[in-house]
Structure formats: structure tokens, C-alpha cells
Amino acid sequence: MMKHLQDTVTLHNGVKMPGLGLGVFKVEEGDALVQAVKTAIAHGYRSIDTAAIYGNERGVGQGIREALQENAIPRESLFVTSKVWNADLGYESTLAAYETSLKKLGLDYLDLYLIHWPVEGKYKEAWRAMETLYQEGRVKAIGVSNFHIHHLEDLMESARIKPMVDQVEFHPRLSQRDLLRFTQEHGIQMEAWSPLMQGELLSNPTLLELAAKYGKSVAQIILRWDLQHGVITIPKSTKKQRILENATLFDFALSQEDMERIDGLNQNKRIGPDPDHFDF
Ligand SMILES: NC(=O)c1ccc[n+]([C@@H]2O[C@H](COP(=O)([O-])OP(=O)(O)OC[C@H]3O[C@@H](n4cnc5c(N)ncnc54)[C@H](OP(=O)(O)O)[C@@H]3O)[C@@H](O)[C@H]2O)c1
Numbered sequence: 001m002m003k004h005l006q007d008t009v010t011l012h013n014g015v016k017m018p019g020l021g022l023g024v025f026k027v028e029e030g031d032a033l034v035q036a037v038k039t040a041i042a043h044g045y046r047s048i049d050t051a052a053i054y055g056n057e058r059g060v061g062q063g064i065r066e067a068l069q070e071n072a073i074p075r076e077s078l079f080v081t082s083k084v085w086n087a088d089l090g091y092e093s094t095l096a097a098y099e100t101s102l103k104k105l106g107l108d109y110l111d112l113y114l115i116h117w118p119v120e121g122k123y124k125e126a127w128r129a130m131e132t133l134y135q136e137g138r139v140k141a142i143g144v145s146n147f148h149i150h151h152l153e154d155l156m157e158s159a160r161i162k163p164m165v166d167q168v169e170f171h172p173r174l175s176q177r178d179l180l181r182f183t184q185e186h187g188i189q190m191e192a193w194s195p196l197m198q199g200e201l202l203s204n205p206t207l208l209e210l211a212a213k214y215g216k217s218v219a220q221i222i223l224r225w226d227l228q229h230g231v232i233t234i235p236k237s238t239k240k241q242r243i244l245e246n247a248t249l250f251d252f253a254l255s256q257e258d259m260e261r262i263d264g265l266n267q268n269k270r271i272g273p274d275p276d277h278f279d280f
Contacts, residue, residue, distance in 0.1 A: 002227050005044045005247050009232065011164040012187040015141045017112065018079050019227055020247060021047030023193070023236035029059045036238040037063025041078070042071055043244055049167075049234040051083035051116055052101050061105035080105065081112040081167075083145060084130075086280060089115065089122035094129035098138070111140045114167055118144065118151040118275055124158055131161050141165065145193070146275040149182045156186075167191040169272050170231055172201060172222060172265040180229065191232040196222060197271050206265060214252050217245055224249045225262045 002009075008016035022040040027033045033056055037048060041064070050060045060080075068075060082105065088097035098113060113133065115126050123144070130142040143165030144155070156162055166183055170176050170192035183190045196219055201207060207218045214221065219235065223246055226233035235246045254262070273280075 001253075003250055005250065006046050009189060009230070011141050011189055012162065013141060013164055015111070015164070016079075017141070017165070017189065017232060018045075018047035019232050020223070020249070021045060021049050021079065021081070021232070021234040022243065023049045023234040024056055024060060025051075025054055025193075025236055027054070027056055027059075027236070027238055029056050032238050033059035034063040034066070036243065038067045038070070039240050040243050040247075041067035041073070043247065045243070045247060046077060047079040047081070047111075047234070049081045050105075051085070051114075052088070052097060053083070053085045053116065057082065057101055057104035058106075061107060065106060075107070079111040080107060081114065082110055083114040083116040084126060086117050086119050086122075089119050089126040091125045091129045094126040095132065098129075098133055109139060112143060112165060113139045113141075114143045114145045114165065115147075117146045117278060117280075118148070123151070123155065127155060127159055131159070134161060143167065143188075146278075148275055149179055151275065152182065152186070152188065162186065163188055165189045165191050165232075167193055168275075169194050169270055170226070171195050171197045171271075172204070172207070172225065172262050173197060173267050173269040175263055175266040177263075177266070180231070184230070189232060190230070191234065192226050193234065194271055195226055195233045195235050200271060204265065206261060210254075210258055210261070213258075214254070216252060219246055220249055221254070221262070224252065224254055225259060228254055228259055 002019045141164040143163040145167040
């Protein structure tokens with residue numbers, strides 16, 4: 001179990017990935033973005049999650065470079081994730097998309113590159129490109145996002161390299177029991193997106209009750225639940241106070257009973273699209 005903000009989990013290829021990171025979905029290019037990334041890193045975050053489609057890789061890169069310099073941190077101690085967008089899924093196009101992301105970020109490698117959505121008929125070719133990038137040493141780890149069990153099974157039938165990570169929607173209303181078990185059995189690390197259900201869970205009565213019991217915020221209760229499930233989590237905030245709050249998860253532990261109470265909130269309810277029915 002993680003004891004510190006910078007603790008890592010070891011992916012199946014031996015690469016270490018921080019259990020907590022900063023998400024930057026819907027954060028536009030500009031000073032607020034650069035400052036959020038810098039604030040997170042200055043206060044101990046070591047993982048940042050972006051994607052080509054977020055349209056903010058330049059600002060993320062700027063924040064990263066400035067933070068590394070100002071805090072005298074080496075690049076190798078950071079873990080940077082980006083994702084190839086649906087329109088770029090294909091062998092050559094995925095290779096090219098990787099170069100474009102690197103260029104925008106101003107980095108010479110990523111720690112993790114993900115296939116953003118399982119576009120039918122396209123993700124296998126894209127995966128071949130991911131394998132090439134990995135085998136050529138251009139990226140430290142490769143994975144997928146929004147893959148259901150059947151997508152993972154299908155991919156693994158022809159893959160030479162098993163994905164190291166599956167980043168999926170995961171929160172107390174969508175606790176992904178079967179997928180979590182499947183990924184654990186196969187050594188694939190699950191990572192939670194929209195862990196706070198984009199803010200929708202913050203007034204849930206059960207979670208408020210648990211927050212009062214532990215003297216923590218609802219966000220902290222949820223994020224701690226992620227970590228105790230062995231799920232990497234990447235809450236998004238651009239506000240300094242919340243960036244700090246979301247990382248203060250290591251001075252308490254949820255009891256088994258309370259973990260199960262939170263599990264009991266599951267309704268298989270999504271805030272984002274179902275990976276079996278998306279049209280973008
Ligand atoms: N792979 C995918 O398809 C996919 C899809 C969606 C997201 N993601 C990744 O996952 C990350 C997180 O998901 P998300 O951004 O959708 O949602 P989220 O992290 O569940 O929630 C973010 C929202 O909660 C607010 N918030 C954050 N911390 C808070 C706190 N301590 N107290 C109260 N409110 C708080 C934020 O507002 P403020 O910013 O105003 O604080 C923001 O409105 C994304 O940024 C992205 O990196 C990936």
C-alpha cells in the first residue's frame with residue numbers, strides 16, 4: 001500500500017508509476033494550466049496525465065519544464081502520460097501522433113502512451129505502432145484507455161506486448177468490479193479517470209458521513225478508496241488548495257467495512273461514454 005505521494009506501483013514491465021497524478025482534461029492552454037502543473041510538481045506530484053485531444057500539451061510541457069528547472073528535479077523522476085486520439089489510430093498515423101505529442105510537450109520521451117478509445121477495427125494496427133515505439137525504446141510503457149474486458153481479450157490475442165495500463169472511468173458509482181479483477185489477474189494496472197465523477201459525488205450523503213468520520217474531505221475519501229483498491233488515480237483540479245487536498249491521502253486509512261460501504265454505492269453509472277457505444 002502506498003504510504004507517500006511519490007510512492008509507485010510497478011507495471012508488468014518493471015516501470016514504476018506513481019499511484020497519484022494530476023489530470024488536466026478540459027484545462028485550456030494558458031497560464032492557469034501552466035500554474036496547475038507547476039503547483040502540483042512543486043508540492044510533490046510526480047505524474048501528469050494529458051492527451052492529444054485535450055489540446056493542451058504545449059502548456060503541460062511548459063509547466064513540466066519550468067517545474068523541473070525551478071525545483072531541480074530530473075526528468076526521470078517525473079511520469080508523463082499522453083494518449084493517441086481516435087483519428088490517428090493506424091500504424092503510421094500513431095507513430096506520427098507520438099512524435100507530434102512529444103514535440104508539443106517539448107519532451108524526448110513519454111513514460112506512458114495510451115490508445116485513448118477502442119475504435120473497432122483500428123486499435124490493433126495502432127497497438128502494433130505502440131509496440132514499435134516501446135521496442136525501439138522511445139516510450140517507457142504502453143497501454144490502453146476505455147478498454148472493456150472483451151477489448152483487452154481481443155487485443156491480447158494478437159499483441160506481442162500486453163498493455164501495461166488500462167485507464168478507465170472509475171469512481172464509487174462505477175466500481176468496475178469485473179474489469180478490476182480481470183486486469184489484476186492479467187497484470188494490467190488499472191487507472192481511474194474522473195475519479196471524483198467530475199465533482200458529482202461530492203455531496204453524496206454516505207461519502208459525507210465517511211468524510212466526517214475520518215476528518216477528511218469527500219474527495220480525499222474517494223481517492224483513498226481508489227488507492228486501497230490498487231487503482232492509480234488522477235484527479236483534476238486547477239486550484240492550488242484542491243491540488244494539495246487531493247494529494248493528502250497518506251495520513252489515514254479506510255477500514256475494510258468502510259471500503260465495502262463505498263463499494264456498495266456502485267450503480268454501474270457513467271459520467272462519460274460507454275466504450276461499447278461511442279461515436280467519435
Ligand atoms: N481516458 C479518458 O478517456 C479520460 C476521460 C476523462 C478524464 N480523463 C483523465 O482523468 C482526469 C480526471 O478526470 P476528470 O477531470 O474528468 O474529473 P475528476 O477528476 O473526477 O473531477 C474534476 C472536477 O472536480 C473538481 N475537483 C477536483 N478536486 C476537488 C476537490 N478536492 N474538491 C472539490 N472539487 C474538486 C474540479 O474542479 P476545479 O478544477 O475547479 O478544482 C473539476 O471540476 C482528467 O483530467 C484526465 O486527465 C481521461
